[in-house]
Amino acid sequence: MKVPDIKVTPPGPKAREVIERDKKYMATTTKSAPVVIKRGQGSIVEDVDGNILIDFASGISVLNVGLSHPKVVEAVRKQAGEFMHFAGTDYYYDVQTQLAKKLAEITPGKHPKKTFFANSGAEGNEAAIKIAKYYKKRQMFLAFLGAFHGRSQGALSLTASKAKQKSGFFPTMPGVVHVPYAYCFRCPYKMTYPGCDLYCANIIEDLYLKTIAPPEDLAGVFVEPVQGEGGFIVPPPGWLDRIGKIAKDNDFLFIDDEVQAGFGRSGKMWAIDYSKVIPDIMVLAKSLGGGMPIGVAVFDAKMDFPMSGKHSNTYGGNPVAAASSLAVIDVIESEGLVDRSAKLGKQMAKRLDEMKDAYEFIGDRRGLGMMQVHEFVTDKRTNKPNPKLRDAVEKDAYEHGLILLGCGEQGIRYIPALNIEEDILDSGLDVLEGCFKRASK
Ligand SMILES: Cc1ncc(COP(=O)(O)O)c(C=O)c1O
Known part of the structure; x- marks a missing residue:
């Protein structure tokens, strides 16, 4: 051909x-x-x-294992033939527990983890917002200029990629403070790495936390370890670790949005692996499903909701999508x-x-x-x-x-x-x- x-x-x-x-x-x-x-x-x-x-577009980084990989197609066919949907999150499903277990194993950190299942990256971020707010009992978040975390109203409040994505939709969720990302090619502070000593990270602690983002009100910071929709901006060495340290020292959560950069895309399983940061919450979607709609928030088990009914949905972790996800991870691992x-x-x-x-x-x-x-x-x-x-x-x-x-x-x-x-x-x-x-x- x-x-x-x-x-x-x-x-x-x-x-x-x-x-x-x-x-x-x-x-x-x-x-x-x-x-x-x-x-x-x-x-x-x-x-x-x-x-x-x-x-060369891989369905916006969904098709990390290519279109219609035979093992993924087979897993989808098999699960669809058994059952496609039952009673949503109200019942229990082996395929979901297997996927949650696998995600706990392959994401950074050896601590106990849990997974909330959603249907997309935006919904994964919505879940992360709620988990962080409820666990920290705080309302505010830091996010970055140029960030893309989705377009539903909560996720949109974190997004700061293109003005037209937000214009006409205010007010979004209040309490999000955006700070400049480490965009060295067009440094917002007109500085040069490494002479800058990561000024763009330091200023968060030196200025923002002391003025408009009081740490005692911050639930977490949303970070794309490589900014995706914003222009594939790769922060310089040390930047992620510096942000991780600022989050730790000031007692707010590090929420790693790997919806676009995850699952081997960056040359490591997770783009956060270019640092030593162990995220408190990871949001994954896109390549996770290999073409089936699924998104997750994987989080430290100690942050789980203390009772049922705080957050839920009908389709999250749909059995066919979950089976597809397990097959995608298997292909990524077995094909190196x-x-x-x-x-x-x-x-x-x-x-x-x-x-x-x-x-x-x-x-x-x-x-x-x-x-x-x-x-x-x-x-x-x-x-x-x-x-x-x-x-x-x-x-x-x-x-x-x-x-x-x-x-x-x-x-x-x-x-x-x-x-x-x-x-x-x-x-x-x-x-x-x-x-x-x-x-x-
Ligand atoms: C980093 C990141 N987070 C979240 C999203 C939103 O994902 P979805 O379009 O599945 O809602 C995207 C989509 O491009 C993304 O790149």
């Missing part, structure tokens, strides 16, 4: 039909590209017009995908760096493992953001058979499946380079 193989420039006639119907009947949400997929396997997708494309992510991520970063050096409009390449980004600029002297060019490259890429996803205002993220074949990865990078060559003209 020729890969990629564009027979008709997307969107072809069948894709246009679907898009028309979508526009007419579906609520307006977010759309990146007019690609309508018919089927997919691993890192290859076929659209409804018969085009064959390479997937964390190490593969680290190894292939290095190869990918090397080529992306070569492209960055060759093209004036790529200001930065950064990332960990298979979680990489290029930031588009007008020129390397000013590093002025260039979102228009970013959008044009994304469009050119799908028209030539490569599925990409933007992130931040001017970034394109490269997040292929962790088990992508090396020749497919290379072909995808070749398509990308072709886009850059055309863009430079």
